[in-house]
Amino acid sequence: MKVLLVGSGGREHALAWKLAQSPLLTRMVAAPGNPGIEAICEIRPISPTDVAGLVVLAREIGADLVVVGPEVSLEAGLADALAQAGVPCFGHSRAAARIETSKAFSKDFAARHHLPTARHGTFEAAEPARAFLQGFTPPYVIKADGLAAGKGVVIAATLEEARAAVDDMLGGRFGQAGARVVIEEFMAGEEVSLFALCDGETTLLFGEAQDHKRAYDGDKGPNTGGMGTYSPAPVATPQVVARAEAEMIRPTALGMAAEGAPLRGVLYAGLMIENGAPRLVEYNARFGDPECQVLMLRLRSDLLPYLLAAATGGLKAMPPLAWREEAAICVVLAAPGYPDAPEKGSVIRGTEADLGEGVALFHAGTARREDGALIATGGRVLNVCALGKDLSQARARAYAAVAKIDWPEGFHRTDIGWRAL
Ligand SMILES: Nc1ncnc2c1ncn2[C@@H]1O[C@H](COP(=O)(O)OP(=O)(O)OP(=O)(O)O)[C@@H](O)[C@H]1O
Ligand SMILES: [Mg+2]
Structure with a gap:
């Protein structure tokens, strides 16, 4: 099978690493890829939002399947264009991706399907938004409707701050993405990410992971795209997962199909668990990054036939997924200044060294300089991942590998997995 993989982050490197192990794979091309992915397969410099360019590439290589990593490609309509071209796509249509790309749609959908x-409200004007805020107690949760690169959510401690956030968003801080705001009740509890493959109707649970959103140790500092993950996550007990599947995942797939926008790809449910009961924080329409990395390490089954089945409506016929008993962890190495203003260009050495047993290194924001040196080009730059017989061993292996990477400018959290240990 020939596969086109779309994306350039650590998530896509982990997908490439796993797909490359499939005995069914005959050729893989990634666009645009990164230096880590380039060590696995051919890469082409086509942007993940260049829909026309990606369709041409899929045709050129005779792709049997296109695997879409990032949500921006879905929002740009890549899956719709591929459907027109008759190329199977693991990734939702633009209409289905609204489950992530519009928080107003997603929350209204959640209300329609119980x-x-x-509890939430959606507003396009400041006055009614302010009035609605009065009905809550602090902290207040205010969200820009559209995609805002993980920066569109404000948890405000005071009414004054909450009003400022509303004004800020409606005032154009996030452009069109903030033309509508969602205000919702604050939920207490512990967060976990739950994944499911969807083929339009059938859903298949695809594991869970816990992320660390804040930049610094002890869950301090600004929110980021994620500084590390581990899986399994003890908070996602079999009971919690079964409830989330019955009360959210299945009704969502059925509801989206009934509304004419079937899900074909990953459904990522951000859950808040309180007293063993899961509530939905948000949906995303793609694998989490860096959650995907630990899931790929733990997955024993061949990934490729499952992605193809999700793309083509065959999930029901697939055998159960097999997972390793081991725990997996991912430590993100980030550039100085991340998340606000990451510095680019510093040189990274030691990535080709033997990083030890059970370790996998994924590139997230790197590039090759003309002289061949590996340099940092993004906020999150490398993902040091490891498997271990338990989380402590996985963690010790990952941090031992981190110590072998020579990148004085980079920083990372030293406490990934603390909640579970
Ligand atoms: N109603 C809520 N109650 C408590 N915390 C919340 C609530 N909504 C959001 N949060 C917090 O804010 C974070 C970001 O919210 P949300 O997941 O909706 O935004 P996002 O920008 O789409 O995130 P991501 O980049 O992970 O997709 C959540 O992970 C959670 O910690
Ligand atoms: Mg989201």
Whole structure:
């Protein structure tokens, strides 16, 4: 099978690493890829939002399947264009991706289908938004409707701050993405990410992971795209997962199909667990990054036939997924200044060294300089991942590998996995 993989982050490197192990794979091309992916397969410099360019590439290589990593490609309509071209695509249509790309749509959908989640309201004007805020107690949760690169959510401690956030968003801080705001009830509890493959109707649970959103140790500092993950996550007990599947995942797939926008790809449910009961924080329409990395390490089954089945409506016929008993961890190495203003260009050495047993290194924001040196080009730059017989061993292996990478400018959290240990 010939596969086109779209994306350039650590998530896509982990997908490439796993797909490359499939005995069914005959050729893989990634666009645009990164230096880590380039060590696995051919890469082409086509942007993940260049829909026309990606369709041409898929045709050129005779792709049997296109695997879409990032949500921006879905929002740009890549899956729709591939459907027109008759190329199977693991990734939702633009309409289905609204489950992530519009928080107003997603929350209204949750209300229509009685999914357990925070009470909410959607507003296009400041006055009614302010009035609605009065009905809550602090902290207040204010969200820009559209994609805002993980920066569109404000948890405000005071009414004053909450009003400022509303004004800020409606005032154009996030452009069109903030033309509508969602205000919702604050939910207490512990967060976990739950994944499911969807083929339009059938859903297949695809594991869970816990992320660390804040930049610094002890969950301090600004929110980021994620500084590390581990899986399994003890908070996602079999009971919690079964409830989330019955009360959210299945009704969501059925509801989206009934509304004419079937899900074909990953459904990522951000859950808040309180007293063993899951509530929906948000949906995403793609694998989490860096959650995907630990899932790929733990997955024993061949990934490729499952992605193809999700793309083509065959999930029901697939055998159960097999997972390793081991725990997996991912430590993100980030550039100085991340998340606000990451510095680019510093040189990274030691990535080709033997990083030890059970370790996998994924590139997230790197490039090759003309002289061949590996340099940092993004906020999150490398993902040091490891498997271990338990989380402590995985963690010790990952941090031992981190110590072998020579990148004085980079920083990372030293406490990934603390909640579970
Ligand atoms: N109603 C809520 N109650 C408590 N915390 C919340 C609530 N909504 C959001 N949060 C917090 O804010 C974070 C970001 O919210 P959300 O996941 O909706 O935004 P996002 O920008 O789409 O995130 P991501 O980049 O992970 O997709 C959540 O992970 C959670 O910690
Ligand atoms: Mg989101």
